[in-house]
Amino acid sequence: MINIHAPSANAKRREREHFFNNVLAYLVKDASTNIFLGGDFNCVLETVDSTGHYTYSKPLDGLGKGFDVQDGGSIARGVCNSLLPTGGTRIDRFYATKNLFDKKIAADIGAAFTDHHAVTLRLVLDIPILHRGSGLWNMNNSLLGDVDRKAKLRHNWEKWTRQKRHCPYTTMRWSRLVKKNIRQFYIQEGVKRRRNIGNMEQFLGKSY
Numbered sequence: 739m740i741n742i743h744a745p746s747a748n749a750k751r752r753e754r755e756h757f758f759n760n761v762l763a764y765l766v767k768d769a770s771t772n773i774f775l776g777g778d779f780n781c782v783l784e785t786v787d788s789t790g791h792y793t794y795s796k797p798l799d800g801l802g803k804g805f806d807v808q809d810g811g812s813i814a815r816g817v818c819n820s821l822l823p824t825g826g827t828r829i830d831r832f833y834a835t836k837n838l839f840d841k842k843i844a845a846d847i848g849a850a851f852t853d854h855h856a857v858t859l860r861l862v863l864d865i866p867i868l869h870r871g872s873g874l875w876n877m878n879n880s881l882l883g884d885v886d887r888k889a890k891l892r893h894n895w896e897k898w899t900r901q902k903r904h905c906p907y908t909t910m911r912w913s914r915l916v917k918k919n920i921r922q923f924y925i926q927e928g929v930k931r932r933r934n935i936g937n938m939e940q941f942l943g944k945s946y
Contacts, residue, residue: 740765742777748793754780758797766805773807776832783809788827807833832857875921878928887927894923 742762745754766773781795782788802809809831844860881887898919905911 739774744780746780755797773835779831780829808839877924
């Protein structure tokens with residue numbers, strides 16, 4: 739999946755053509771055979787995509803044909819005319835390789851929480867289903883600098899080390915006891931801090 743934002747306005751036309759000829763061509767060249775390419779292209783390839791003056795881009799037209807990616811215009815066309823009462827131009831586009839479009843089962847255009855429309859494309863892909871676990875835990879390092887929290891951790895550490903008899907080996911004690919408890923400790927402390935920050939924000943909001 740490649741998302742781009744091309745240089746805009748007629749003043750940057752040369753910069754935009756260079757972007758299509760070099761940067762975008764390089765990204766697509768090194769991508770796989772399954773490509774979704776979308777974003778703000780700031781140009782138009784067909785008169786049907788604009789109700790007024792538009793900027794045509796020959797490099798973009800050639801890029802699509804050269805790498806055999808298809809424009810989703812049959813799905814998104816007409817959106818530009820619904821944005822403004824006086825019309826508009828469809829400069830937001832998305833492309834996909836033919837093998838992906840052939841797997842399309844549904845497509846729709848709907849409103850979104852922006853000044854753009856949302857294009858929904860549903861595909862059926864022959865890919866294996868990945869069964870993921872709970873994922874990795876990333877500790878919030880900012881919790882390490884709190885003095886009171888350090889004292890609390892030191893107290894817990896002394897309590898954990900007194901449980902050596904349950905884990906006679908150092909590696910066993912670390913993996914089964916200490917590491918688990920440290921993680922649980924900082925998860926709980928992180929929850930407490932987020933709760934305190936939330937309460938403070940609510941208090942300040944009510945104060946104003």
